[in-house]
Amino acid sequence: MDSNDQDQPVRKRARGMSVEERRAMIVQAALPLLAEVGPSVTTLQIARAAGISEPTIFRAFADKNEVLQACLEEVTDPEHIAVELNAIDTDSSLEERLVELIEAIQAQGKRTGAVLNAIRLASPPNPNLNEMKDRQAAFHRKWVERYAAVHAAVCGVLEPDEPRLRISVSDMATLVLSIVFSLGRNAVAEQESITTKQLADLLLNGALKGA
Template identity: 40%
Template sequence: MDPDQRRAMIVAAALPLVVEYGASVTTAKIARAAGIGEGTVFRVFPDKDAILAACLAEAVRPDDLVAHLTAIDTDQPLHARLHEAAEVMRARMERMGAVIGALAATAGTMSRPAPGKGGALPDREAGFAAPRAALAALFAPDADRLRLAPERLADAFQMLLVPAGRSGAPDPLTTGEIVDLFLHGALAGDAG
């Protein structure tokens, strides 16, 4: 296994442990979860902070989200496409929130990675751009029926889902409510 594959395998094993234990997870636990010796962990990561930074970077990477969004069947009605997209995006927000929350609650002195490559966090706009384009493609088949361009609607839909994905809200909107509100507005029936 090359170092990049080993690194990805260690991060995949570490993510659920980071959610459970936060920054207090030990490298021994990570190694056991990955089915390797602790020394092998340190062949690809200089220290535990580097592992935690790589886990954080993995949690916020948009690649998996984009793959799921582009796999949505565009032959479905728009509301079904948006419902599926909202479910995928909310699951991503929950995963990101779990990792970030666990690390924030226990991090102490862990240094925050800078935007860029490797284990570093992508910049905020880069994290939104690819999912926004994938969402726009979901609107595109109905472009002739839309009030705004697919790209503008994708941006609005994405921004609506970001706060909806946060945990701890007393009575969060369901995915169906979000999609219905987005497609039909706040007014009931034919109220004008």
């Protein structure tokens, strides 16, 4: 063997992605496309965004619908919103924290809405009724679990000012989430007469002058 060959470093082959890692990569590439393109997004577009070939998608997912379902699981994962809420500076004022909280929840709602709308429009026109009921039941169970996680994160944002509140932190968190959810994901942003700051002020101080 040539001495020069002995001096050459041994190249290690890069570890290939696991199926779960490949699925996660595809989902991350698909989410912005769903928000931008909607249900008409193709697996070819997703593959290009992920930097892979289209057949690679089908080594991780059975079909496009399964990709959409995985996107829904990802975008509704309560861990994402919990991380955002936990990052809010507890040294800032309650008013400032509440504004950040509302904006974070609305942003999450916008992301979730885009994926939900894409799945709804991409679903078969005449779905199997039993299958549809099963999906609705599963989604409801997951929604209850995710709401509980988000509610706990909101409580964490409010807790430093618990002595100032006329109601419990838990009730205040429920009130905030109920109002923000009922307004819809774009309501405050689209209504020029209502700003996020005004909504936060209303939640904290009410509608009466000098309240």
